[in-house]
Amino acid sequence: MRFVRFENQSGDVQFGHQHADGTVTRVEGCIFGDPQDTGEVASVSKLLAPLTPKAIPCIGLNYRKHAEEGGQALPENPILFMKMPSTVQNPGDPIVLPTQLKSDEVDYECELAVVIGKPCKNVSKEEALDYVLGYTCANDVSARDWQRGGGGNQWCRGKTFDTFCPLGPVLVTADEIPDPNALQIKTILNGEVMQDWNTNDMIFDVPTLIEFLSASTMLAAGTVILTGTPHGVGFAREPAVFLQPGDEVTIEIEGIGQLTNPVVQEEV
Numbered sequence: 001m002r003f004v005r006f007e008n009q010s011g012d013v014q015f016g017h018q019h020a021d022g023t024v025t026r027v028e029g030c031i032f033g034d035p036q037d038t039g040e041v042a043s044v045s046k047l048l049a050p051l052t053p054k055a056i057p058c059i060g061l062n063y064r065k066h067a068e069e070g071g072q073a074l075p076e077n078p079i080l081f082m083k084m085p086s087t088v089q090n091p092g093d094p095i096v097l098p099t100q101l102k103s104d105e106v107d108y109e110c111e112l113a114v115v116i117g118k119p120c121k122n123v124s125k126e127e128a129l130d131y132v133l134g135y136t137c138a139n140d141v142s143a144r145d146w147q148r149g150g151g152g153n154q155w156c157r158g159k160t161f162d163t164f165c166p167l168g169p170v171l172v173t174a175d176e177i178p179d180p181n182a183l184q185i186k187t188i189l190n191g192e193v194m195q196d197w198n199t200n201d202m203i204f205d206v207p208t209l210i211e212f213l214s215a216s217t218m219l220a221a222g223t224v225i226l227t228g229t230p231h232g233v234g235f236a237r238e239p240a241v242f243l244q245p246g247d248e249v250t251i252e253i254e255g256i257g258q259l260t261n262p263v264v265q266e267e268v
Contacts, residue, residue, distance in 0.1 A: 003031055003134070003171040007046040016042045018170055031171070032117055032133065032221040048090045050136050050171035051115065054222035056083040057213055058140060060155065062228025063201045069236040078204045078212050081155040083140075083226070087165035091259055095141055096163045097243065099266040103143035103158075106243045109229035110187040110195050110251040112180060113138035114206055115171060120219040128210035131219075134173040135180060137251040137259040138226050139166040144235045144242075166251070166261045167224070177255050180206045184254040185230060190247055197230035
């Protein structure tokens, strides 16, 4: 099933089932429980991020070619950082370049997002995908100057500005994506393809990440795991390419769809 979360014409937030022809029928019940498609055609006024995450653990440097373009050795264990749930942005709503803590080096990162569907602790790789509700597109927007020089050797400052985690446009349930490590993944900036690779290049595949993150740690239903980005990011280009007001950035993942956001400057 392809879940969407949306506002109807009355401003009510609802879940729906997006069909192959693009129509949406309303879903009753919790998507982490036993959601039921009512068959009632929904009136979608505004598409929202497919969920409000409980937590957003993120993995850095998780594609071989991305490590290579940055001149870094492959990590022995997954590199973990966090985004706050407040970073989530809806499809179609703007990525806001920070002004109060100004950044001139805001970068795009296409990522496969994994949505945990039930409480998950000390799970083995062999059982890990049984805990996945589904997958969606993510853009791990990153202020490189704050990530590197301004964050005291911690990545979170550069990764947690408001709007720095667009998600969507749909949440595709796990039964429709049997192998999350066999998906084409792209970033398209103003119509130009910037990243174009495959999730099979992950250093640590999705089951390994779930095993690692759940070790001695409870992952609640609604946890969204960002799994890393392939090569082609802006900071590694010659010359570097960073997001500017007026840009439009699209994340595209095979079997999921396209997540598109405009870029604006913060007004203070």
